[in-house]
Amino acid sequence: MSESPRRRQLLDAAQAVIADGGLKGLTHRAVDRRAGLPEGSCSAYLRTRHALQAALAEHVSGQLLADVDELADRLLHSDEPHGFDAALGLLLRWLDQRDLLVARLELTMAATRDPGLAQVLATHRARLVTIVEGIMTTLGKEHGAARAEALVASYDGLLLTALLKPEDERTAFLAESLQLLGSTMAGAPVT
Template identity: 45%
Template sequence: MSRRTDLLDAAIDLVAGAGLRGLTHRAVDAAAGLPEGSTSAYFRTRAALLTAVVERLGERIGTDVDDLAADAAHHPGDAAHAIDRTLELLDCWLSDPAPLAARLELTLEATRRPELSEAMTTWRTAFEALVARILVDVGLGKAAERATLIVACVDGLLMRTLSQGTGPEARRAFVEQARALLTALLVSAHVLDRTGNPLTDVTGV
């Protein structure tokens, strides 16, 4: 990796551990093990550093989502495989929770800084598009609406697990909860109307 990338990854760890108050040029230099002034050479202002951190975080998460999408493309219509691979990815995220914690901090900051919001939502848009494609593959209607709901629910489970700890027991509990959630939402046998009543069986199960 480049020195710039090393600095940004160190900054993500800093945000995860100390919050945005801990994100200073000097602190990033120290966390990356580089001479003082290294971060300032790439990012002249704190705003520039913050924007770059958000973009790097989106890049890291986005790469994982892209890999999952590529795998799903090789198994069209196989919802069970999609669920298994998604759970593997989520478990991997929890095993290295710094990006998740940093994303939580930066998501809140993006509500106050519109210039950050686009970079923060890029990965989510890709994730929702992937889930929508899987829903279409298995024959479920209202794919875009369901995909938004699924990603929001998974995100909530991730953040709750993160707040409770990310040890083996917490991760096992998360996987069980997430599997039940994804199975209910992704492999549901019915499309529901606005009142929650089943309209039609679209999966044949």
């Protein structure tokens, strides 16, 4: 779904609110303040807290999916044999977008208690797994939905761990971890 500029401004502000204060701090007023808009602006677009959370889950997941789609397209049209550098670059770029990652983590935890939110995130995750499976096919690796889903879950864990590390250790940690994943999870080349 295409977002209007105002709705995007509100959702970007909501993402920052969550990153700063957690999901408990996500209120319509906090979003209005963060966006620099008059009180009532957020509720005019997203009437309830649940609507705000669901829209934010779509917004955050959509950004991540767009990045992975772009990575898949780039790998399809490149001669990079295993995609290591491209994957590392994407994960490092996401680490620089702390608000995006923290909002995603907060929404994921909330989804464990909210079936509606869980459905929004599950739909996006299924699309992500499909893209990763396609990347594995493009790179000539063993693939399958279960292998791709395990790889996506592994990347989630790597991102969370890297987010908790000092900035100067993140690149080395991710590079080493991706090498290990590449040799164990991604599967051998298909011959």
